[in-house]
Amino acid sequence: MPDTLQRSGALIDPARLDAMMTAVSAFGGGEDGSMMRLTLSAEDGRARDWLGAWFAGNGFAGKIDPIGNQFGFAGMGGSNAPVVLVGSHLDSQPNGGRFDGALGVVSACEAIRAVREALERRGVLSACEFAVVNWTNEEGARFQPSLLGSSVFTGAAELDWALERRDGSGISVGEALSSIGYAGTDHVAVPGAYVELHIEGGPFLERENTRFGIFTRFWGATKYRLAFLGRQAHTGPTPMAERLDALLAGAHVVTGLKALAGAYGLDLHTSVGRLEVFPNSPNTVPSEAVLFIELRSGSATVLAEAEERLNAMIEAAAKEAGVGFEIRSVDRRIAGPMDAGLVGLAERSAAGHGVVSRHLDTIGGHDAVSLAAVCPSIVLAVPSVGGVIHHPTELTRPEDQAFGTQVLADMLMTLATDGLAALQSRDEAA
Numbered sequence: 001m002p003d004t005l006q007r008s009g010a011l012i013d014p015a016r017l018d019a020m021m022t023a024v025s026a027f028g029g030g031e032d033g034s035m036m037r038l039t040l041s042a043e044d045g046r047a048r049d050w051l052g053a054w055f056a057g058n059g060f061a062g063k064i065d066p067i068g069n070q071f072g073f074a075g076m077g078g079s080n081a082p083v084v085l086v087g088s089h090l091d092s093q094p095n096g097g098r099f100d101g102a103l104g105v106v107s108a109c110e111a112i113r114a115v116r117e118a119l120e121r122r123g124v125l126s127a128c129e130f131a132v133v134n135w136t137n138e139e140g141a142r143f144q145p146s147l148l149g150s151s152v153f154t155g156a157a158e159l160d161w162a163l164e165r166r167d168g169s170g171i172s173v174g175e176a177l178s179s180i181g182y183a184g185t186d187h188v189a190v191p192g193a194y195v196e197l198h199i200e201g202g203p204f205l206e207r208e209n210t211r212f213g214i215f216t217r218f219w220g221a222t223k224y225r226l227a228f229l230g231r232q233a234h235t236g237p238t239p240m241a242e243r244l245d246a247l248l249a250g251a252h253v254v255t256g257l258k259a260l261a262g263a264y265g266l267d268l269h270t271s272v273g274r275l276e277v278f279p280n281s282p283n284t285v286p287s288e289a290v291l292f293i294e295l296r297s298g299s300a301t302v303l304a305e306a307e308e309r310l311n312a313m314i315e316a317a318a319k320e321a322g323v324g325f326e327i328r329s330v331d332r333r334i335a336g337p338m339d340a341g342l343v344g345l346a347e348r349s350a351a352g353h354g355v356v357s358r359h360l361d362t363i364g365g366h367d368a369v370s371l372a373a374v375c376p377s378i379v380l381a382v383p384s385v386g387g388v389i390h391h392p393t394e395l396t397r398p399e400d401q402a403f404g405t406q407v408l409a410d411m412l413m414t415l416a417t418d419g420l421a422a423l424q425s426r427d428e429a430a
């Protein structure tokens with residue numbers, strides 16, 4: 001990548017990156033490529049120790065907050081320089097892969113180190129401080145919910161509540177943190193920006209032969225628990241015209257939701273994943289049918305519109321079946337865009353290597369979705385072979401790991417030079 005050397009000077013070292021990936025993969029890694037590093041397990045503890053040792057060995061100041069989020073401050077810029085956090089998570093799914101999360105933490109270390117070295121060579125002070133972050137329990141495999149560490153960090157979840165979450169054996173997050181020595185006491189403030197590099201975990205980049213993607217939107221969800229209320233009766237003698245069948249109304253909504261999704265192309269996912277019928281007897285007309293409904297979209301507008309249409313559908317279905325209904329709970333997770341300034345910066349940085357960025361949606365979630373509520377945030381994506389994630393065969397090729405890390409370093413170099421003002425200029429590509 002000689003063009004990069006001339007352009008920004010923050011040249012990452014693919015061999016160093018590779019060596020770090022190999023080193024961190026030893027903690028919970030199996031010979032078949034699998035990764036078993038559940039959050040706050042002994043393996044996670046050793047991976048954290050390894051990261052902490054890397055911080056110490058490379059002049060990064062380590063910090064641990066009360067939910068166990070692990071930070072390493074590079075010590076760049078003056079004391080008033082805005083902080084840019086860069087990272088992801090070291091925890092994995094059971095029998096997962098080794099790149100999900102870990103690559104984001106390791107690439108943050110390498111990219112920040114490259115930027116710091118370049119600035120030191122020139123004798124230039126950075127306009128930003130940079131810090132690596134490893135968020136606690138992104139995966140939500142051992143403790144629920146997922147994104148726990150980043151949610152506490154942003155204030156979306158209460159610390160005390162989070163520390164009380166328990167795994168299948170009854171061990172709390174607080175106890176697990178203490179047992180591996182990561183119940184921290186440091187306070188880390190909300191940063192000026194957050195940048196995360198992650199494997200795509202989907203098929204689009206590879207399929208389109210594109211090396212680099214940007215998650216520009218995160219999907220929201222609207223969840224209803226809806227009860228149709230009819231009248232219990234014998235399915236034999238009761239005349240058809242006199243039946244008030246709660247399940248029939250539910251059936252109208254099940255098929256109606258499928259049609260509703262069809263009306264929005266790829267922009268809306270709908271489902272009824274669970275149905276509870278009362279009294280659930282083969283020869284009794286159901287008096288109650290409870291539907292667990294989900295609407296998901298990357299567009300807040302589509303989500304709101306779909307919810308309106310769902311409500312009309314519910315009323316029509318109730319009328320058609322002659323039953324009543326009750327919406328027993330509504331849960332809304334908002335959809336939204338990632339920061340336009342960071343998207344522009346990522347696009348310009350990739351364009352500097354002649355690569356056009358593919359825009360992607362994140363449906364499952366990333367820590368950057370938590371952070372997006374409190375500061376400009378973004379997730380950069382590198383290709384996943386076969387689109388595989390959460391599986392031992394999960395793979396991002398070394399050259400793609402290196403390329404993504406180089407684009408990340410170029411972005412950080414621009415931030416180091418121009419400060420957060422770099423996020424205002426969204427025009428001309430570099």
Ligand SMILES: [Zn+2]
Nearest residue numbers: 100101138198
């Ligand atoms: Zn992940």
